Structures are given as structure tokens and as C-alpha cells.
Amino acid sequence: MTDNGLSRLPLEWTPIYPLQRNDVVLDVFKHSISYSDGLPPYAQARIIDLMVNRLLKTRRYPALWISVEAPGDWFRHEIKRLIKHKIPMTVQPTKKTCINEREFYQPIRPTYLQERDVPVLAPRFDPLDYGVKEAALRVLRVLARLKTAYRPELASLTGFSESHVRNLLKQLQAENLIERRQIGKYEGYAIRNKGLSMAHRSWNIPKGVHFSKYRGEFRYAGERHRRVSRRWRAWLEKAYPNIEIWECWTEAPLFDGIPDALAWGRKGEYEILFWLEVDSGHSSEKVMRCNYSHRFQNAYQHAKRLGLSIVFCVMGPPWVVRFFPS
DNA sequence: TACCATTCTGAATCGTGTAT
DNA sequence: ATACACGATTCAGAATGGTA
Numbered sequence: 224m225t226d227n228g229l230s231r232l233p234l235e236w237t238p239i240y241p242l243q244r245n246d247v248v249l250d251v252f253k254h255s256i257s258y259s260d261g262l263p264p265y266a267q268a269r270i271i272d273l274m275v276n277r278l279l280k281t282r283r284y285p286a287l288w289i290s291v292e293a294p295g296d297w298f299r300h301e302i303k304r305l306i307k308h309k310i311p312m313t314v315q316p317t318k319k320t321c322i323n324e325r326e327f328y329q330p331i332r333p334t335y336l337q338e339r340d341v342p343v344l345a346p347r348f349d350p351l352d353y354g355v356k357e358a359a360l361r362v363l364r365v366l367a368r369l370k371t372a373y374r375p376e377l378a379s380l381t382g383f384s385e386s387h388v389r390n391l392l393k394q395l396q397a398e399n400l401i402e403r404r405q406i407g408k409y410e411g412y413a414i415r416n417k418g419l420s421m422a423h424r425s426w427n428i429p430k431g432v433h434f435s436k437y438r439g440e441f442r443y444a445g446e447r448h449r450r451v452s453r454r455w456r457a458w459l460e461k462a463y464p465n466i467e468i469w470e471c472w473t474e475a476p477l478f479d480g481i482p483d484a485l486a487w488g489r490k491g492e493y494e495i496l497f498w499l500e501v502d503s504g505h506s507s508e509k510v511m512r513c514n515y516s517h518r519f520q521n522a523y524q525h526a527k528r529l530g531l532s533i534v535f536c537v538m539g540p541p542w543v544v545r546f547f548p549s
Numbered sequence: 550t551a552c553c554a555t556t557c558t559g560a561a562t563c564g565t566g567t568a569t
Numbered sequence: 570a571t572a573c574a575c576g577a578t579t580c581a582g583a584a585t586g587g588t589a
Contacts, residue, residue, distance in 0.1 A: 358571085385573085386573065386574080
């Protein structure tokens with residue numbers, strides 16, 4: 224079979240035959256993601272956009288089926304909201320194993336398919352091919368976002384215990400995927416290029432695509448600031464044992480703001496987002512009021528529309544926290 | 550007051566032990 | 570094997586205190 228331009232795109236081809244003829248198809252591709260991939264919805268959506276661009280270059284009327292593994296509803300809705308709908312798409316939970324053309328958000332135009340048009344796609348990522356364990360891969364993926372980090376930060380963001388993370392880090396180091404490095408005052412870990420490229424492959428990012436600007440934390444934050452927000456998940460879990468955290472990302476874009484950290488989980492039946500702002504207390508009250516009321520309004524609007532709760536949380540010097548309820 | 554040594558504290562690491 | 574708990578250790582910076 225000939226290379227028809229898709230050999231670097233790790234998707235599945237799942238055509239629909241609308242006319243019971245094998246030369247007329249709806250040209251559907253399938254992409255699968257999971258909430259536990261270590262990427263916030265925004266970054267996953269950018270990967271999808273990049274894939275769509277590739278599809279548009281080589282196919283006439285492509286369509287994309289995105290299968291999302293995630294508890295609750297928020298993650299899936301975020302993906303749907305954040306992707307650019309340049310071609311017909313549908314975003315479905317993983318339990319949906321086959322798809323109907325009516326479930327796409329735009330109608331799909333049929334394609335006349337010739338023998339040479341049957342796509343040759345890149346293999347989708349399988350951890351076994353790379354000889355990494357699921358748990359180690361999770362640490363690697365989180366580190367790929369952070370670039371450099373301390374162990375407690377990785378433990379917090381992965382949800383693993385510190386000693387478990389320690390073992391996993393040793394394994395990753397033995398495979399030259401990461402290295403120890405001095406970060407500020409203490410020794411921490413940094414991801415190496417080999418590790419970075421494995422993380423990219425694991426997210427099924429097409430080779431040759433520029434993803435780095437979407438991969439990492441969205442803003443630069445100071446040392447102290449960063450440590451607090453990265454360890455927030457662990458803090459939350461300890462302080463509120465009755466809530467379940469599904470995932471946590473630092474500096475991930477959400478609505479119009481960028482929380483310092485965003486944790487997502489549930490308490491009982493209620494799906495909740497925990498929005499963290501770490502405030503140094505360097506700016507004046509007036510500036511703060513302006514900053515926060517805007518973000519808060521925005522977050523509130525979205526929460527209402529999606530029917531989930533947002534807990535807005537500020538950490539800072541006592542006077543900042545006291546001021547905040549007003 | 551200026552200087553130096555000591556103690557205290559917080560943050561990060563490592564080693565070991567235990568339960569499943 | 571994997572997950573987790575706990576104490577010991579190391580390090581840097583802040584606080585304390587003594588002495589010329």
C-alpha cells in the first residue's frame with residue numbers, strides 16, 4: 224500500500240458506509256484520550272486541532288470521532304468547547320463503541336473511495352512497545368508539563384505517595400528519560416529530550432508537529448508561588464478526606480482566567496472544580512478587587528451553565544485572605 | 550553597635566519497615 | 570511487586586545570643 228500522507232498520524236480509521244457500497248464512505252477517524260493523560264483539556268484540544276490540520280491536508284471530507292475516558296461530565300464538555308470545529312466532529316465517552324453519522328455536530332459529506340485512498344496510519348501509542356509501566360509513564364507525563372520539579376510536587380500532581388514516586392523516578396532515571404538537577408536551592412528532577420519525546424508519542428502527537436507552546440504550564444510563576452500551587456492537590460486531599468480528586472493541573476487555562484492550580488473531582492454526587500489562586504499580597508487592594516471579581520464572575524457564569532460547582536480558593540498572607548470575602 | 554557562633558526551623562531527601 | 574508510613578538526615582536561612 225502506498226503512503227497517502229497520513230503515516231505520521233496515530234489515529235484509527237473507522238469509516239461509515241452509508242449506501243451499503245464499499246466505494247462510498249464517510250471518512251471518519253477516531254482519536255482516544257483520557258483524563259489521566261496528564262494534560263488539561265486545553266492542551267488535548269490543541270492536539271486535536273493539529274490532527275485536524277493534518278487530516279485536512281490529505282483528505283477531502285474527513286470527520287473525527289473523539290473518544291474521551293473520564294468520570295463526570297466536565298472534562299468531555301471542556302474538550303468539546305475548546306476544539307475548533309473545522310470538520311465534522313463528535314466527542315463521546317469511551318463506553319460508546321460505535322458511532323452513527325447523526326451524532327456528528329455537522330453533516331459529513333460522503334467520499335468516493337478508491338483503493339489507493341485507504342489510509343495508512345501511524346500506530347497508536349502502546350506503553351508496552353516502549354517498555355514503560357503505566358505508573359512511570361504518568362510521572363513522566365506530568366514532568367513533561369512541569370519541565371523541572373521536586374519530588375513532593377510530582378507526588379501531589381500524580382496523586383501517588385512520595386515513596387512510590389521515588390521508585391518510579393529511579394526507574395525513569397535508569398532509562399535516561401529524566402535526570403537529577405539542581406533547581407534553586409535543592410536537587411530536583413528535569414525531563415530529558417528522550418523523555419519528552421516519549422511523552423509526546425504517548426499523547427499520540429503527530430511527529431513533526433510543534434506542541435511545546437501548548438504543553439507546559441501557561442505562565443511563568445515564581446519559585447514559591449509554583450511550589451504552593453503544585454502541591455495543592457495533596458493539600459486538598461489531606462484537608463478534606465471526603466472529597467475525591469480526579470485530576471489536578473497547574474497553570475491551566477480555564478474560561479478566561481488561568482488558575483494557579485485547578486483540581487477537579489467530586490464530593491458525593493457533585494462534580495466540583497477547585498480553583499486556586501496564590502496571592503503574594505504585593506498588589507494593592509484595589510488592583511486585587513479588580514483582578515478577582517472579573518475572574519470570579521467568569522467562572523461563576525460557566526459553572527452555572529454546566530451545572531457544576533466551583534470552589535474558589537485563595538492562599539496568601541493572612542491579610543489577603545481576610546480581605547477576600549468582600 | 551558590629552561581628553561571629555549557636556540554635557531553631559522548614560523543606561527536601563533517603564532508608565527501612567509493614568500490609569496487601 | 571506496589572503502596573504507604575515514619576523517622577533520620579541534610580541543607581539553607583532566620584532567629585537568637587554573647588562578646589569586644
